[in-house]
Amino acid sequence: MDPLNTQERNSAFMKFILIFVVTMVLVLIAAFFDVVVPRKENRDLIKQNRMLQDQMRAQEQILEKMDSIKVLLIKLDQPNADVTTLDASIASMIIQMQAYENDSTTLGRIMKSVNIAYTGLKNEKLGALKKMGTSDEEIKDLEDKLENAEEDLKDCEKAKNDLLISIGTRN
Numbered sequence: 001m002d003p004l005n006t007q008e009r010n011s012a013f014m015k016f017i018l019i020f021v022v023t024m025v026l027v028l029i030a031a032f033f034d035v036v037v038p039r040k041e042n043r044d045l046i047k048q049n050r051m052l053q054d055q056m057r058a059q060e061q062i063l064e065k066m067d068s069i070k071v072l073l074i075k076l077d078q079p080n081a082d083v084t085t086l087d088a089s090i091a092s093m094i095i096q097m098q099a100y101e102n103d104s105t106t107l108g109r110i111m112k113s114v115n116i117a118y119t120g121l122k123n124e125k126l127g128a129l130k131k132m133g134t135s136d137e138e139i140k141d142l143e144d145k146l147e148n149a150e151e152d153l154k155d156c157e158k159a160k161n162d163l164l165i166s167i168g169t170r171n
Contacts, residue, residue: 055107062100062111065093069118076125083129090122 003009072090075081097118100111 055105058100059107062097065097066114066118069093073118073121073125076122076129083126087122087126090118094118094122 069090072086072093076083076086094115097111097115101108101115103111
């Protein structure tokens with residue numbers, strides 16, 4: 001016994017298979033985008049995270065160097081400071097920080113400005129220290145002149161008193 005609607009059943013079966021295949025393809029595509037695409041995004045995010053961590057470490061190192069330079073610049077103001085050693089230490093740290101000037105981000109421009117500022121500040125402090133050294137010599141010279149002037153004043157006072165005494169004895 002053959003069914004009477006065999007052709008309609010075959011047509012309906014083929015439509016079912018076609019819809020089933022299309023649905024399964026859509027499910028597989030959705031699963032692909034749900035699994036594979038996040039993996040690629042995760043790899044990219046991991047790379048970006050590593051780059052950001054490296055930048056943060058570099059910025060920490062820069063801040064440590066900047067703090068060290070600040071301490072060394074403060075030490076320049078102290079009496080009896082070893083200016084030559086401090087100058088060399090500051091210069092070497094500034095040179096180390098110049099490596100960051102080649103950074104293509106804004107950090108490179110900032111570091112260039114910071115290095116220029118530190119170099120200028122160091123030079124100003126060293127110039128002030130040199131002037132202080134010559135000022136000390138000038139102060140000593142002026143103190144010697146003051147002592148000589150005071151001695152001359154005492155001699156003049158003595159001569160004046162002697163003159164007054166001699167005038168007073170004549171009368």
